[in-house]
Amino acid sequence: MTDLRAEHIRKVLRKLPPGAARSERTIWRAPLAFAVEEGWRPDNPARAVAVLGHESNPLESWSQDDIEAFRKKWPIRTLERQAMEVVHWTDARYVDAVTLGWQLVKSGILEFKQEQTGGTAVLPITAPVDDFLRNDQQVFLSCLPESLTWILTDNGKPRSVKGLSNFNSEAAKDAGLVRKTAPGLRKARATKLAENGWTPHRIGVWTGHESLVEIAHYTRSVEKRNLATRTVRDRNSGNSNRVVSIIQEKPK
Numbered sequence: 001m002t003d004l005r006a007e008h009i010r011k012v013l014r015k016l017p018p019g020a021a022r023s024e025r026t027i028w029r030a031p032l033a034f035a036v037e038e039g040w041r042p043d044n045p046a047r048a049v050a051v052l053g054h055e056s057n058p059l060e061s062w063s064q065d066d067i068e069a070f071r072k073k074w075p076i077r078t079l080e081r082q083a084m085e086v087v088h089w090t091d092a093r094y095v096d097a098v099t100l101g102w103q104l105v106k107s108g109i110l111e112f113k114q115e116q117t118g119g120t121a122v123l124p125i126t127a128p129v130d131d132f133l134r135n136d137q138q139v140f141l142s143c144l145p146e147s148l149t150w151i152l153t154d155n156g157k158p159r160s161v162k163g164l165s166n167f168n169s170e171a172a173k174d175a176g177l178v179r180k181t182a183p184g185l186r187k188a189r190a191t192k193l194a195e196n197g198w199t200p201h202r203i204g205v206w207t208g209h210e211s212l213v214e215i216a217h218y219t220r221s222v223e224k225r226n227l228a229t230r231t232v233r234d235r236n237s238g239n240s241n242r243v244v245s246i247i248q249e250k251p252k
Contacts, residue, residue, distance in 0.1 A: 001031065001032070001035045001040055001041065002035070002040050002041050004032070004041075004045060005045055006045035006046075006048045006049050008045075009025065009028055009045060009046055009049050010049050012024060013025060013049060013051060018051055021051045022051050025046055025049055025051060026116055026117070028046040029044065029046040029047065029116075029117055029118060030116075030118060032044040032045065032046050033117075033118030034118075044118075047117075047210050047211050048211065050211075060179060060180070060181060060183055060184040060187065061184045061187045061188060061191070062088075062177075062180055062184045062185050062187070062188040063188070064188075066177055066180060066184075067088065067188065069175050069176060069177060070084055070171070070172060070175045070177060070180075071139075072175075073171075073174060073175035073176070074171060074175065076139075076142055076143050077143065079152065079153075079154065079167075080167070080168075080171035080174075081143050082143050082144065082145060082150065082151060082152075083097075083151050083159075083164060083167060083168055083171070084168060084171065084172075084185070085139060085140045085143040085144075086100060086140070086143075086144075086150045086151055087168070087182050087185050087186075088136070088140070088185045088188070088189065089123075089136060089137065089140035089189075090110065090121070090123060091121070091123070091185070091186050091189040091190065091206060091207045091208075092112075092114075092121070093114070093115075093116055093182060093186070094161045094164045094165050094168075094182050095115045095116060095161050096112060096114055096115055096116075096121075097151060097164065097182075098151055098158055098159050098160065098161055098164055099112070099149075099158070100112065100149070100150050100151070101147075101148045101149040101150050102148050102150075103148055105125050105126075107127070108124060108125055108126040108127030109122060109123070109124060109125065109127050110122070110123050110124075110125045114208045117208065117209075117210070119208040119209065119210045120208060121205075121206065121207060121208030122205050122206070123205075123206045124137070125141075126141070130196065132192070132196045151164060165181075165182070168181070168182065169181060186207065189206070189207070190203055190206075190207055190215065193206065200212050200215045200216070203215050
């Protein structure tokens with residue numbers, strides 16, 4: 001554990017297909033995080049390792065239209081709506097989402113350690129947010145139950161991870177959404193933050209990602225759109241300047 005380096009893990013991952021490589025990387029992260037906490041080593045090399053050859057499936061991402069379709073199908077206070085809004089706002093994986101509740105909120109801020117990665121996510125619950133987030137925040141708060149834990153079964157008990165996964169998938173299907181899952185909601189949240197100018201480091205505080213490579217997985221499409229828009233804008237700006245120059249140089 002003390003001598004393990006990123007290149008050792010990378011060598012193992014290169015022998016695996018992308019899906020298996022991501023799972024293998026996750027397995028390494030937990031014991032290495034423990035090693036850091038115990039002072040055996042100063043860093044977690046598994047966090048710096050990227051999985052090559054992975055292309056995200058655009059069908060997994062939730063658009064704003066998808067979110068509104070789900071909200072239209074499942075009104076506020078339904079269990080389906082509660083579960084979706086908790087995952088959507090907190091950007092939490094199912095394994096973490098089932099444990100979230102008011103017991104983890106202090107001074108309007110939710111802070112929790114992620115089960116899968118060991119990283120810490122910190123995000124506003126009732127604390128003030130940027131203007132573009134206010135509507136989602138209000139919708140999220142209006143959907144919360146009166147209980148301490150936010151995601152519950154019909155019997156008022158916390159859901160299991162597998163139970164929540166199946167529950168949300170079925171709710172999405174009933175709303176006419178195909179292959180819409182928690183990873184897609186996580187991507188939607190990170191994408192919205194990126195679209196409104198948040199830096200990868202700031203996004204990582206909310207999502208709990210500590211690797212900029214992982215955050216880029218969610219924000220890459222935004223960066224591409226921004227580059228394309230800037231190219232068109234710059235070109236148009238150059239043309240306008242050229243026209244002004246020609247007009248000014250035209251003899252009377």
